[in-house]
Amino acid sequence: MSLQPYASPIERIWFWVFRIFCGLILVFLMVPVLVIIPLSFSDSTFLTYPIQGFSLRWYEQIFSSGPWMDSLRNSLIVAPLATILAMIFGTLAAVGLNRAEFPGKGMILALLISPMVVPLVIVAVGMYFFFANLGLLNSYAGLVIAHAVLGVPFVVITVNATLQNFDYNQIRAGASLGASPLRVFFTVVLPQIIPGVASGGLFAFATSFDEVVVALFIASPSERTLPIQMFSGIRENISPAIAAMATLLILLSVVLLLVMELLRRRSEKLSTHR
């Protein structure tokens, strides 16, 4: 959306109102994150402004103590695996749901989104009993399965939404040109639904990365994830160490996103040169 040179005054005003509104929303999204960063350098044990003294003690704490680094590692093991599992199952199911009408479809859709609905505490206790019988307690496998279950609805819903605008004649066209169904899926369907798959996967990742209730039940001290570490000791203290960890994660994701963006621009350049 850009302003046309021949736009009327009302359109100009509308254009700027719209831009300012969007700017305010972005500020709303960013401010809490930005507020946290300076607090991670505070020398106080309280998360409050004004900051009285500058200190790196909280960074020292997260880098020097085993629990913080271990829990980061555990989260980085569990979340991607759970995301991949959720993305595969979820995308297949969403494609299937959109492919044809079949009996009980409404019920199945309700089943697929139900993990989002049931209160997490109930999920946690239910899974505890069930996983105990299967020997999945206190294991990465159990945690990955549990988080994949929680992430699946996001993938189903977002992929489903992108498929609504998908033109199925393309599949027929692909098939009539002699492509195998798999090839059609990877060359015709997937590229078009990838934004949906990606945002669903993102939700699934974030869910696992920030999930504390179920993890508290399934994980033993050796599989404790980052959220468990963050919530530990909330009875006494919300320590600025969590602000330090948050700052590091923000830094990490900014770097990752910028690298991805640079790579994208490079490949764009290459393809236009060709």
Add this chain to the structure above:
Amino acid sequence: MKINNRTTHKFLTTSLMTAGLAIAGSAHALTVITFGGASGDAMQEAYYTPFTEETGHAVTPGDYNGEFARIRAMVETGNVSWDLVEVESPELARGCFEGLFEPINWEVLGIADDLIPSAVSECGVGTFVWSTVLAYDADRLPRAPESWADFWNVEEFPGTRGLRRGAKYTLEFALLADGVTAEDVYDVLATPEGVDRAFAKLDEIQPHIQWWEAGAQPPQWLVAGDVVMSSAYNGRIAAAQEEGRNLEIVWNGSLYDLDFWAIIQGSNHVDTAHDFIRFASQAETQAEYSSRIPYGPVNPDAIAMLSDEQAARMPTAEANLEGALAVNTDFWVDFGEELEQRFNAWASR
């Protein structure tokens, strides 16, 4: 910048050492689950590391946020992966009655006479004594409040106050403010009229209350100037004082309670757990713990090993016990659900 190399070094060596031992003896490691945070750090230094050094038994520490459901699920499925757990007194009473904890073998333990009486229980051994106190910001009040009646006095002490969101503690404080003496609080509260009286008293200050949920909140609010006074756990207030904040504690009318060690029913390390409890209940180790965080030792001899300044901050110091009230756990185990529901109905009116 305050990077302290010696602490880092010490931290690294201890954690590496415990990690190494944990791997070496993981099959026999004792899993000890506490509430974590600053208290967990103090336990690491005062209990776990010396216990491992002395006995060779590795300790796997872990923490939880009081998810009692996990303990029940563990016992019901027979999949017991925790051995020793720090619980609050209502959970101890419920869990003991419901058979979730191993009975403590006091004869084997042989320390019943060394501890304060309330630390001796059928299924648990006291860990430390903590207190819910009236804390205030001395810079913001015209004079020091002395009791819960002052807490209720919004004319002389204007400003928002913090109380824990829930019936527990709140109803006791309301009755204390209404002139009930500490000894009579639970007798009054056991009658329907007493409950009505407490709620009527709460009506008076409802608009001035900001309710807290996590124990971390009241010191934060006091420091940020959100409230002028609040009920709070004494440990965190002391931490704020150490940082140079002018927060003060009124011990009169404080409610103290114990956290307990309890052994989970079906644990494979019942004997080691008893050894650990005995180790952690000595005057020396208790003093070590209490010197790091101001929660009162259950072994009275430990008080003498603390500096006077430290001893004065303990809920168990004699001067602080005057006018203080022990939480009646049995009362809350029996009537808790009913009163909490009534409280929530009242608060959302």
Add this chain to the structure above:
Amino acid sequence: MSSITANHNADNQPITGLKAQLRRAERMKKIKAMLLVAPLALFLIIAFVMPISSMLWRSIDNTEVSSVMPLTAAAILDWDGQGIPDEAVFEAFAQELRESRAGGGLGRIGRRLNYEDPTFRSLLTQTLRGLPLSTEVSWTEELIGINARWNETSTWLAIQRTAPTVTDRYLLAALDLERDIDGKVAQIAENQRLYVSVFQRTLVIAGGVTLICLFLGFPLAYLLATLPPSKSNLLLICVLLPFWTSLLVRTAAWIVLLQSGGLVNSGLMATGIIDSPIQLVFNRIGVFFAMVHVLLPFMILPLYSVMKGVPSSYQRAAVSLGAHPFAAFWQVYVPQTVSGIAAGTILVFIMALGYYITPALVGGPSDQMVSYYVAYYTNTTNNWGMAAALGALLLVVTLLLYMVYHKLVNQKQLVRS
């Protein structure tokens, strides 16, 4: 040979043959579709439905007394509820109470009976301690001797109520109802009524959060989708960053911002807009701020991924054909994003229904939602029947709303095509 028959058939009944082929193709398509859905459905049935149903079963489960005291339960169900039961019941009860010590049975019946009357736990412990060793005694006299409450009809009626294997008490209690002495369903005392209003407030908060998210998310997603990728990707980072930040951290940040000594209030006071701090947190306002912040990305991203696929040419065509730009936007562009709106609103609404950590930390007592009480009953008081009942009701309400919503959205899409 076979080809000839096939031709023959096709020649004779061309129409039915084609129909059959079509039907077969249709059926193949259905089977393929179901095969695609099957792995996830199976996965969820095993890893989710089975664990959850066993947990939700506890909302009607009442087997504590009948499993620990089978004889007493059977005997007392035959009692007519007048006076006190006969000696046989007393004897069965005393024997089984003595045996209940082993294996945690006493704890289970104690927990269950305490829901009927909060003093039962101590009554049972006291009675157990006072039971005589000899068996040749009148149990009626012995029990009444230990505590006169065994002589009261109400005590035995309470035990009678716990004897059947299923109960509706938890589900009723979750709706602020109970059975009175005659067994009729009635409302509980007014000062105890809570959950109906909790359910209402849960729906109001979730609905409000969803509407605000849509109002804020739609324009932003539109901007992101229409900007050139180089700019939109940078802005997308701003949407994604909060996402990587822990819920606890973001909640803490809102408290830092909104509390009366916080940044927003001191900023407003410094600029002279207000004289004294306004209450922005630990009430409904704070809950809305924090929840909208947490859930807004869940609205923006599905909208964005759908808008990405909407060609801007239609809208331009409408404008070039003389439509007002706003009309072109409303009538041509927005309808093409309905699936994104549907996905975003359903995500946000359903997620908002289940929230409890955020409202617990930034809300007041009248802002707590159903999940908060589910967590309270599960973890604090160990009353899993009540937790399961509240959870089951929340699940039912949500699924019903979801069905209604699904119907509405589908109809809209039908109208469009």
